[in-house]
Amino acid sequence: xxxxxxxxxxxxxxxxxxxxxxxxxxxxxxxxxxxxxxxxxxxxxxxxxxxxxxxxxxxxxxxxxxxxxxxxxxxxxxxxxxxxxxxxxxxxxxxxxxxxxxxxxxxxxxxxxxxxxxxxxxxxxxxxxxxxxxxxxxxxxxxxxxxxxxxxx
Amino acid sequence: xxxxxxxxxxxxxxxxxxxxxxxxxxxxxxxxxxxxxxxxxxxxxxxxxxxxxxxxxx
Amino acid sequence: xxxxxxxxxxxxxxxxxxxxxxxxxxxxxxxxxxxxxxxxxxxxxxxxxxxxxxxxxxxxxxxxxxxxxxxxxxxxxxxxxxxxxxxxxxxxxxxxxxxxxxxxxxxxxxxxxxxxxxxxxxxxxxxxxxxxxxxxxxxxxxxxxxxxxxxxxxxxxxxxxxxxxxxxxxxxxxxxxxxxxxxxxxxxxxxxxxxxxxxxxxxxxxxxxxxxxxxxxxxxxxxxxxxxxxxxxxxxxxxxxxxxxxxxxxxx
Numbered sequence: 001x002x003x004x005x006x007x008x009x010x011x012x013x014x015x016x017x018x019x020x021x022x023x024x025x026x027x028x029x030x031x032x033x034x035x036x037x038x039x040x041x042x043x044x045x046x047x048x049x050x051x052x053x054x055x056x057x058x059x060x061x062x063x064x065x066x067x068x069x070x071x072x073x074x075x076x077x078x079x080x081x082x083x084x085x086x087x088x089x090x091x092x093x094x095x096x097x098x099x100x101x102x103x104x105x106x107x108x109x110x111x112x113x114x115x116x117x118x119x120x121x122x123x124x125x126x127x128x129x130x131x132x133x134x135x136x137x138x139x140x141x142x143x144x145x146x147x148x149x150x151x152x153x
Numbered sequence: 154x155x156x157x158x159x160x161x162x163x164x165x166x167x168x169x170x171x172x173x174x175x176x177x178x179x180x181x182x183x184x185x186x187x188x189x190x191x192x193x194x195x196x197x198x199x200x201x202x203x204x205x206x207x208x209x210x211x
Numbered sequence: 212x213x214x215x216x217x218x219x220x221x222x223x224x225x226x227x228x229x230x231x232x233x234x235x236x237x238x239x240x241x242x243x244x245x246x247x248x249x250x251x252x253x254x255x256x257x258x259x260x261x262x263x264x265x266x267x268x269x270x271x272x273x274x275x276x277x278x279x280x281x282x283x284x285x286x287x288x289x290x291x292x293x294x295x296x297x298x299x300x301x302x303x304x305x306x307x308x309x310x311x312x313x314x315x316x317x318x319x320x321x322x323x324x325x326x327x328x329x330x331x332x333x334x335x336x337x338x339x340x341x342x343x344x345x346x347x348x349x350x351x352x353x354x355x356x357x358x359x360x361x362x363x364x365x366x367x368x369x370x371x372x373x374x375x376x377x378x379x380x381x382x383x384x385x386x387x388x389x390x391x392x393x394x395x396x397x398x399x400x401x402x403x404x405x406x407x408x409x410x411x412x413x414x415x416x417x418x419x420x421x422x423x424x425x426x427x428x429x430x431x432x433x434x435x436x437x438x439x440x441x442x443x444x445x446x447x448x449x450x451x452x453x454x455x456x457x458x459x460x461x462x463x
Contacts (some may be wrong), residue, residue: 001218008301012382020386027390029396035399036344057399094338096267104342104401121338124267126403128275128415134266144414153399154260162260165270171335172273175328176255179277182324183251184306186317190440197444202452202460 037104038153043115044083056085057104057123058151065099075114078103080151089117095124099101102146125150227304229446230455236439243435257422265419274332276423280430281325285353286388288313288318290436292360293385294318296378305449306442308374311381313441317434319357326350333367337401345394346402349387356384370449 001009027034037057038048045150048054064086065076075088076099087105097103102123105117107116129137129146158161169186225231258276265272292314299307329347330340341347360377367373395404407413407427413420450456 005301012297012300015379015382016385024387025261031398034345036342036398036401039399052272057401070266094336096336096338103266110440119338121342121401122336123401124336124403126406126414128265128268128406128419130263130416130418131266133416150404153397155263156260165265165273166268168335171271171331172259175274175277175331176259178327179281179324182281185442186320186433186437190437190444194440194444194447197237197447198460198463200433201447201456202463204451205457208422 001076039080040083040085062099081148087115233446247432251410254425274440280427285322293381296381309445315360322354349391446454
């Protein structure tokens with residue numbers, strides 16, 4: 001390869017790797033801010049700021065959903081299989097909200113350790129299937145659950 | 154067929170607006186990316202031909 | 212002083228000839244047009260009418276057949292643009308510059324399609340049009356990079372300096388591609404993990420997955436058609452003084 005071309009090739013490689021390293025270091029430094037939500041483990045460990053609006057994500061614990069018969073108030077527990085946080089929310093839940101599925105809530109931790117949510121979003125996984133397949137899996141108890149690491153990076 | 158009738162097909166179980174809007178935008182993007190260059194080519198050939206004729210007459 | 216030993220295959224240097232490239236693309240075009248029409252036509256019909264709905268998402272799931280191909284294509288197009296730009300920079304190959312220039316507007320519209328369909332799909336499923344999670348944000352950055360390349364190119368007078376500047380910009384932004392891809396693995400995001408990987412079995416049955424494959428290939432074929440059309444226009448414009456172009460015009 002002639003020397004000028006080699007020089008330009010080196011320039012190209014330098015740009016790509018230089019920028020990658022710079023960006024990589026920045027991402028590492030900011031990683032906590034790049035996460036969209038705190039996991040229950042982080043909240044229980046006190047890593048999430050109290051009294052500020054944050055997002056928390058986890059899987060809705062089976063049997064934990066309690067709805068108030070007279071209003072839209074609802075409470076449920078969310079877990080990352082290591083810790084569990086109780087969430088209270090007043091409003092319409094997304095269509096895909098159900099036990100055994102993931103959610104991402106926005107709100108504040110109150111002084112009693114309950115997450116007061118102002119918004120609840122459904123976080124679905126990448127398992128798509130037709131209704132018949134889903135019914136069969138549910139009946140056999142083999143419905144895929146979201147993995148812990150989805151909430152705990 | 155996943156649908157029992159044409160009106161079911163259009164309604165998409167209540168999600169009709171979302172689905173048809175998405176497919177509509179996709180169609181628009183595909184058409185723009187095909188019609189655009191084809192029309193540009195016609196224009197370009199016409200321009201170049203005109204210039205060629207003009208130079209031929211000088 | 213016979214130092215110019217060619218260590219790349221012959222076709223690489225052949226492609227450097229604008230005339231060869233023009234004629235080669237001209238021969239390929241009809242095949243890709245037919246392939247695109249068949250694949251996109253069959254894929255769309257399959258996606259809308261025959262594929263089953265999802266047990267959770269119902270029929271809004273069908274948006275996947277537009278969103279996933281568009282997202283994959285938007286990233287592939289960027290990689291092609293960056294590589295073509297690098298080749299143009301290193302080998303001073305004008306055809307490579309023309310390919311890079313042609314990729315940008317197509318990639319921008321495909322990125323818009325991916326973002327729009329994602330937002331439209333997100334509303335009934337997640338409950339939000341948009342969140343600033345790593346996946347969505349990095350895809351938006353991709354769109355801005357495309358727009359930046361287009362803007363930068365049009366701002367420069369000489370085609371050659373424009374090609375150099377936009378190639379550097381494309382290379383600087385190249386790190387965004389692995390960020391997009393791994394965003395759902397490295398950080399907590401609302402966007403779910405990958406549907407479509409080359410290495411693992413997809414987490415969906417064949418009847419849902421096959422039409423997706425058809426649409427992805429169909430979109431690639433459509434992209435090839437659009438790219439070849441644009442590159443041929445670029446070649447005609449830049450080589451307008453060449454003899455072979457005059458002959459072509461006179462025949463038209």
